[in-house]
Amino acid sequence: MVVGIDEVECGKGWAKLYTPLFQLCKLLNVEVLQVKEKFGGLRFYVGGVPNEQFDMVYAFIDAVEAQSYKVCEECGIRNGASREGDKTYTRVKVTTEGGWILTLCEQCRKERDDKAAEQLARRKNQDGQQEGEG
């Protein structure tokens, strides 16, 4: 199965990360099999990489996947990057755990948490009273 750039299974904040990879793959006639988020990081799966380009392609993918841990998946903000390369700080600032790990900036994490809290409150409300909503 080959996927297009509009079929990725991760947030648009990472578009600037995976777009150059799609361009590289197109250039080299390499198949993009899947693009998704896993454990807070970008995963870019390819197939049919020519032997002579194997190292280059996978080095490129590795570098981009590593970058994704510092970039908000939702809005693309590169968070904490100015803090003299402290990876721990960066990860703590952008990674949220709520059943699963997501790499989000503070703003997007707050929005996500607020939405989750709102849904929970609505569910509780519905249990208590039958209320129609438009």
Ligand SMILES: [Zn+2]
């Ligand atoms: Zn964000």
